[in-house]
Amino acid sequence: MTTVDLARFQFAWTSVNHFFFVPVTIGLAFLTALLQTWWYRNQNPQLLRLTRFFGTLLLISVAVGVVTGLVQEFEFGMNWGAYSRLVGNVFGPPLAMEGLAAFFLESTFLGLWVFGWDKLSRRVHLACIWLVAAGSMLSAAFILAANSWMQHPVGYKMVGGKPQLDNIVAVFTNPVFLWGYGKVVLASVTTGTLVMLAVSAWQLRKGKDPEIFGHSLRLSLIVLVPAITLTLFVGDMLGVVEGTYQPMKIAASEAQWTTCQPCSFSLFQIGGGNNDHTPVQIIQVPHLLSLLATNTWNGKVVGMTPLQNQYAAKYGPGDYVPNVFIQYWGMRVMAYLGGLVWVFSLWGVWLLRRKKLATSRLFLFAATWAVITPFLMNTAGWFLTESGRQPWIVQGLMLTKNGISPSSSFTYLVISVVSFIALYVCLAALFLVFMLRYSRREPEPDPSVGKAGEPDTRVPSMLY
Amino acid sequence: MTLAQFWFILIAVLWTVFFVLEGFDLGVGMLHSVTGRDEAGRRAVINTIGPLWDGNEVWLVVAGAAIFAAFPGWYATWFSALYLALVLLLAALMARGTSFEFRGKRDSARWRRLWDALLSGGSLLVPLLTGIALGDLLTGLPIDKSQNYTGSFWDLFQPYGVYTGITLVAICILHGATFLTLKTTGEVADRAARIGARSGPAVALIVIGWAVWTHIVAGKGFWPNPVEIGIVLAVIAAAWLAADRHHGWAFTCTTLTIALAMLTLFTDLYPNVMISSTNAAYNLTIANTASPSYTLKLMSIVAIVFLPVVLAYTAWNYYVFRKRISSSDFAAPRLPGTQPPVHAQPEPDAASEPPSVPEKT
Numbered sequence: 001m002t003t004v005d006l007a008r009f010q011f012a013w014t015s016v017n018h019f020f021f022v023p024v025t026i027g028l029a030f031l032t033a034l035l036q037t038w039w040y041r042n043q044n045p046q047l048l049r050l051t052r053f054f055g056t057l058l059l060i061s062v063a064v065g066v067v068t069g070l071v072q073e074f075e076f077g078m079n080w081g082a083y084s085r086l087v088g089n090v091f092g093p094p095l096a097m098e099g100l101a102a103f104f105l106e107s108t109f110l111g112l113w114v115f116g117w118d119k120l121s122r123r124v125h126l127a128c129i130w131l132v133a134a135g136s137m138l139s140a141a142f143i144l145a146a147n148s149w150m151q152h153p154v155g156y157k158m159v160g161g162k163p164q165l166d167n168i169v170a171v172f173t174n175p176v177f178l179w180g181y182g183k184v185v186l187a188s189v190t191t192g193t194l195v196m197l198a199v200s201a202w203q204l205r206k207g208k209d210p211e212i213f214g215h216s217l218r219l220s221l222i223v224l225v226p227a228i229t230l231t232l233f234v235g236d237m238l239g240v241v242e243g244t245y246q247p248m249k250i251a252a253s254e255a256q257w258t259t260c261q262p263c264s265f266s267l268f269q270i271g272g273g274n275n276d277h278t279p280v281q282i283i284q285v286p287h288l289l290s291l292l293a294t295n296t297w298n299g300k301v302v303g304m305t306p307l308q309n310q311y312a313a314k315y316g317p318g319d320y321v322p323n324v325f326i327q328y329w330g331m332r333v334m335a336y337l338g339g340l341v342w343v344f345s346l347w348g349v350w351l352l353r354r355k356k357l358a359t360s361r362l363f364l365f366a367a368t369w370a371v372i373t374p375f376l377m378n379t380a381g382w383f384l385t386e387s388g389r390q391p392w393i394v395q396g397l398m399l400t401k402n403g404i405s406p407s408s409s410f411t412y413l414v415i416s417v418v419s420f421i422a423l424y425v426c427l428a429a430l431f432l433v434f435m436l437r438y439s440r441r442e443p444e445p446d447p448s449v450g451k452a453g454e455p456d457t458r459v460p461s462m463l464y
Numbered sequence: 465m466t467l468a469q470f471w472f473i474l475i476a477v478l479w480t481v482f483f484v485l486e487g488f489d490l491g492v493g494m495l496h497s498v499t500g501r502d503e504a505g506r507r508a509v510i511n512t513i514g515p516l517w518d519g520n521e522v523w524l525v526v527a528g529a530a531i532f533a534a535f536p537g538w539y540a541t542w543f544s545a546l547y548l549a550l551v552l553l554l555a556a557l558m559a560r561g562t563s564f565e566f567r568g569k570r571d572s573a574r575w576r577r578l579w580d581a582l583l584s585g586g587s588l589l590v591p592l593l594t595g596i597a598l599g600d601l602l603t604g605l606p607i608d609k610s611q612n613y614t615g616s617f618w619d620l621f622q623p624y625g626v627y628t629g630i631t632l633v634a635i636c637i638l639h640g641a642t643f644l645t646l647k648t649t650g651e652v653a654d655r656a657a658r659i660g661a662r663s664g665p666a667v668a669l670i671v672i673g674w675a676v677w678t679h680i681v682a683g684k685g686f687w688p689n690p691v692e693i694g695i696v697l698a699v700i701a702a703a704w705l706a707a708d709r710h711h712g713w714a715f716t717c718t719t720l721t722i723a724l725a726m727l728t729l730f731t732d733l734y735p736n737v738m739i740s741s742t743n744a745a746y747n748l749t750i751a752n753t754a755s756p757s758y759t760l761k762l763m764s765i766v767a768i769v770f771l772p773v774v775l776a777y778t779a780w781n782y783y784v785f786r787k788r789i790s791s792s793d794f795a796a797p798r799l800p801g802t803q804p805p806v807h808a809q810p811e812p813d814a815a816s817e818p819p820s821v822p823e824k825t
Binding site for chain 2: 059060062063064066067068070071073074076077078079081082084085086087088089090091092093095096097098099100101103104105107108109110111112114115116119120159164165166168405406407408409412415416419420423427430434437463464
């Protein structure tokens with residue numbers, strides 16, 4: 001275990017954990033805004049109760065998501081000082097823009113939304129939750145732009161061996177960013193809908209408020225269907241884009257050591273890894289890898305061995321192959337679960353058309369447990385994309401091992417890794433315990449009832 | 465003025481706004497158990513900053529990110545030098561940030577005591593650690609000629625840095641206490657006023673000591689400059705006005721004290737951004753850490769477009785929640801969906817509160 005390994009572990013640990021909460025926030029903010037809009041339009045008090053019920057879950061996720069996000073921002077300087085020094089002029093601006101354009105928006109209007117129920121007009125109050133939703137999606141845009149630059153650096157020139165930003169438009173029109181951002185937002189909405197679906201299904205199974213949770217069950221299903229369908233489509237396009245700029249990543253995700261044309265896709269393999277170039281591949285689907293990696297029937301996928309030789313000739317001796325095991329299985333966990341969720345959503349649509357959605361015990365049971373899948377998919381997806389970039393911290397520009405802070409000490413890294421493990425275990429426990437507890441509660445009764453004597457019956461704020 | 469100098473000033477402004485705004489909510493966090501003696505009082509105190517604290521904290525994030533974008537060298541050296549201190553700072557920010565949300569999520573006195581401790585402790589550590597970090601910039605840390613930190617965790621505890629941290633804690637207490645007198649009513653406001661009046665002289669002494677020490681550390685001759693005199697006058701006025709119960713003016717003076725303190729710190733630092741105690745030739749400066757001009761131009765445009773918008777809706781946020789908060793708003797048991805009663809009721813203490821379904825927060 002080297003200092004670099006520890007620093008990488010720390011970053012993986014903190015960012016994977018952070019990304020448990022972020023998609024829930026992005027997805028639930030959007031869905032809560034939809035619920036509130038629905039209520040605003042038809043004034044059905046049940047929808048108000050639902051808005052506040054899911055708003056409470058949103059707040060739990062925000063509380064944990066915000067504090068874990070702070071860590072990300074500090075870590076670049078703490079552990080990756082050499083990286084920050086070299087590329088800060090390109091990588092820093094999107095982060096600063098994220099703070100200025102997105103974090104202020106999200107946090108200020110969230111405060112206004114939570115505490116402003118009885119202080120703002122309904123229209124303004126509704127605008128607040130939409131601004132929260134917009135802020136959360138916007139912040140993902142900036143951080144993804146920064147991340148995509150690490151996958152496929154664009155919009156810079158080399159001056160004295162150092163990259164200098166010279167075209168910010170290129171950074172925000174980077175194809176890796178455009179498809180990657182679409183993927184992240186859609187995956188987040190998918191996550192949010194699966195959370196809402198699971199909660200509604202559980203409540204319906206327990207026979208609590210069948211009418212009210214029927215609304216949220218239908219809403220989440222109606223959003224889930226396009227969200228998961230588009231996620232799969234955008235994910236496929238992202239694979240093609242990454243295949244163009246990071247061929248090693250795609251070759252590794254099929255454990256493809258030799259060049260092939262056309263290329264088949266193996267459903268499973270036994271063995272494999274960086275030292276086993278001939279794993280036993282089970283059930284080969286012909287042409288599928290060509291389709292996934294190039295969008296053509298007979299597309300060519302260059303294997304890892306020729307790519308390794310190519311890179312060694314270009315960048316000097318070294319090992320340019322990422323961890324093949326992570327790539328191969330990361331890809332499959334993500335894709336298979338994605339396909340499963342897609343089929344599941346179609347099942348829901350079929351039940352919806354036959355007006356059996358809220359009564360099918362089997363579907364409600366499946367929906368409750370389906371909530372685990374988005375978290376597995378998101379995590380697998382990040383492993384695929386981040387581990388697949390290795391050994392580069394910025395593809396083709398800087399190796400991860402050269403990005404570490406020169407002052408980093410092994411002892412301090414051990415202390416910080418242990419601290420972050422302890423802190424995040426506590427945060428994750430808080431998140432889980434209170435998400436479950438508040439998901440299982442009955443929604444509050446209509447808060448505007450019983451105040452008919454007052455001229456303006458506004459809803460009480462959700463105080464601390 | 466070059467763009468890099470403009471960004472140095474802007475970063476100083478971001479830190480100033482951070483301490484002026486987050487300063488009072490850190491103070492409120494430290495003092496909430498003392499000013500609110502019972503559960504209703506504590507909830508009233510916490511809710512004064514309920515809609516505000518999260519937005520205030522973003523100023524710290526933006527100050528950090530602005531340094532990253534405009535002065536990557538400064539960001540890299542400073543943040544990697546602070547290593548374990550930042551781990552601690554992050555833990556403090558986590559403790560504080562989650563306490564708001566989770567404190568009221570279980571109806572148990574022990575549970576609330578735990579979060580009260582985390583809120584107070586976190587709120588104390590944040591100004592202490594950021595103060596140490598800022599003070600160390602001026603007093604100097606071991607930095608070699610390739611701009612890398614060569615010291616250990618313990619080298620961060622330079623006497624002047626630590627004292628800067630203590631000074632920030634002190635001023636946050638006075639700032640928070642005067643804020644509470646303006647935002648609460650009745651007994652809570654009285655208690656906050658007493659804390660402000662009693663702590664005033666001590667805070668003034670600490671801040672005056674800091675102004676003198678800063679003058680010495682910066683080595684700018686014998687005579688104090690107008691800004692340093694300004695700090696001394698502002699903090700004395702703040703203590704006096706707090707004792708005299710002119711809370712609005714006292715708050716203005718604590719704000720002024722914070723702003724002038726930041727002004728002094730950053731003007732004394734200029735044109736350096738981080739002093740090297742190893743060799744003055746290794747100092748990190750505006751010139752040797754700044755981003756190239758394209759980045760600085762881009763970021764200037766972004767800042768000029770977004771900062772006014774941010775300030776506008778932040779001001780609106782403060783306007784919407786301008787009303788004072790009374791502990792009687794929280795005296796009723798937490799029944800779901802009930803409007804807080806308008807009239808004061810006898811305040812039941814936490815233990816005798818009837819068990820009830822916890823309210824949504």
